[in-house]
Amino acid sequence: MNDVTTWGELDLARFPEDPRDRLRAWDAADEYLLRHLEGIDDDGPTDLSGNVVVVGDRWGTLATALAGSRPTQISDSFLTQQATLANLERNGIATAAVRLLSTRDAPTDRIDVLLIRVPKSLALLEDQLHRLAPQVHAGTVVIGTGMVKEIHTSTLRLFERILGTTRTSLAAKKARLIFCTPEPALARGPLPWPxxxxxxxxxxxxxxxxxxxxxxxxxxxxxxxxxxxxxxxxxxxxxxxxxxxxxxxxxxxxxxxxxxxxxxxxxxxxxxxxxxxxxxxxxxxxxxxxxxxxxxxxxxxxxxxxxxxxxxxxxxxxxxxxxxxxxxxxxxxxxxxxxxxxxxxxxxxxxxxxxxxxxxxxxxxxxxxxxxxxxxxxxxxxxx
Missing domain, CATH: 3.40.50.150 (Vaccinia Virus protein VP39)
Structure with a gap:
């Protein structure tokens, strides 16, 4: 990821590394979110001094870029966790800078910034929003990101039903952001899984x-x-x-x-x-x-x-x-x-x-x- 963030140039790879694999470890959705957090395209940078949680980070791109804020990464993928550790080491960052949790682990007690890479599975998104909602407060900054083809009306309805009022950004490079204003008293019903x-x-x-x-x-x-x-x-x-x-x-x-x-x-x-x-x-x-x-x-x-x-x-x-x-x-x-x-x-x-x-x-x-x-x-x- 070259010249995308003010945190410096990042050397990123998928895991396991395959010299024949020409796919990148990041895409325009990751780039859009990081630019927004830095305030490059709007009013100013996002305050990342509180408890930052990153959900659905695909190859550790977001966690690596935000390592200075010591985020918690929540992922369903063992390979994502290994990619995150490898990318942190590749960029000279201590692996302890990112706390790795699985989707089966109890989430952190309080979330001040919640960043969600929209997953392919709407059910997984529903499950994770339900699990994280009790840790979100009225002042939590909630931002989702994904490619336009990954974000549907049903996606936005989930955010709205489980967390609170939701809107989307304009598209940029076929990517879009989701902004959600938490409503802690919202009645969201029981967790529907398994x-x-x-x-x-x-x-x-x-x-x-x-x-x-x-x-x-x-x-x-x-x-x-x-x-x-x-x-x-x-x-x-x-x-x-x-x-x-x-x-x-x-x-x-x-x-x-x-x-x-x-x-x-x-x-x-x-x-x-x-x-x-x-x-x-x-x-x-x-x-x-x-x-x-x-x-x-x-x-x-x-x-x-x-x-x-x-x-x-x-x-x-x-x-x-x-x-x-x-x-x-x-x-x-x-x-x-x-x-x-x-x-x-x-x-x-x-x-x-x-x-x-x-x-x-x-x-x-x-x-x-x-x-x-x-x-x-x-x-x-x-x-x-």
Missing amino acids: RSYTLPAGTGAASGLTVTNHAGIFCADRLDIGTRFFLQQLPRRHGPERVVDLGCGNGVVGTAAAVINPEAQILFADESFQAVASAEATFRANAGPDAKAEFLVGDGLTGVAEGTVDLVLNNPPFHSHQATTDATARRMFTESRDALRSGGELWVVGNRHLRYHVALRRIFGNSEVMASDPKFVVLRAVKR
């Missing part, structure tokens, strides 16, 4: 399972069609195997694997704190409080010892925020190969057009179609 539903017949081993979703989980109100197809094709294995639900989301795939093989030890892994909390709730609701499982918030399978896994089940994402990319899938495949024992298997579901078989053959040396329909394909790769 939500649960029961899976109907026709979902393989998952039929009849209760699924719990915390806010922000993909397809939180229903089972997405890709996962539904995958559940119908899960391998039926037996014995004390170690099985990983990689990118677990609400954990329905790993829980179904536990139903198929009660002797298996399931590891639920995701970079989303909301996802892993959902997976644990789903597993506990169906497997019972004494059933054994592991729950890992982290960077894929980084940290899982090599050669310790028998089966990986994976429905990889192909978006990183607004960008379409297969980088995450490729990393998941590589990490799965490393974690698997010799003879261990990776099962993947994906849209046919994503051509995951090409990446699997490059990484594993093999790929086999186990099932397909006009839209999805289930592939198996074996570690030789």
Whole structure:
């Protein structure tokens, strides 16, 4: 981020760094907010001497720029937290300058400046506004930011309903700011998350399972069609195997694997704190409080010892925020190969057009179609 802020030139990168990734760690929405805070485009700078909270910072750009105010960053993303730490170090800033909290942590007691990068998920925004509203007071400065395509009437209505009177700025470089005047006495109702539903017949081993979703989980109100197809094709294995639900989301795939093989030890892994909390709730609701499982918030399978896994089940994402990319899938495949024992298997579901078989053959040396329909394909790769 060059010559954007009066805090100086910042050297910023996404995490994990990939020399092939040409996407920036910041965009016009971040720039617009920082310029407003400095008073570059309006009446004067914002007072940042109180408790500053930054929500939804994508790669630590805002927290790094505002590190002098010792902000608290609240994020659902483990990768965002790691990006923040890396960007602070890259710019010679002590990592202790930013307090890192997840969306599952109790928020700070008092918020004087609340800065919100509008998330892709309206449900996650609703959840976070509800959780933070009790810490906001009448004098709190509340500013949201996002690209124009990310801010809708429903977005503004959420701010208005949960926090107070809301208006927007003019657009600049296809970005927009949201200004909200807090009304602490506003009746906002109970927190509407998490939500649960029961899976109907026709979902393989998952039929009849209760699924719990915390806010922000993909397809939180229903089972997405890709996962539904995958559940119908899960391998039926037996014995004390170690099985990983990689990118677990609400954990329905790993829980179904536990139903198929009660002797298996399931590891639920995701970079989303909301996802892993959902997976644990789903597993506990169906497997019972004494059933054994592991729950890992982290960077894929980084940290899982090599050669310790028998089966990986994976429905990889192909978006990183607004960008379409297969980088995450490729990393998941590589990490799965490393974690698997010799003879261990990776099962993947994906849209046919994503051509995951090409990446699997490059990484594993093999790929086999186990099932397909006009839209999805289930592939198996074996570690030789």
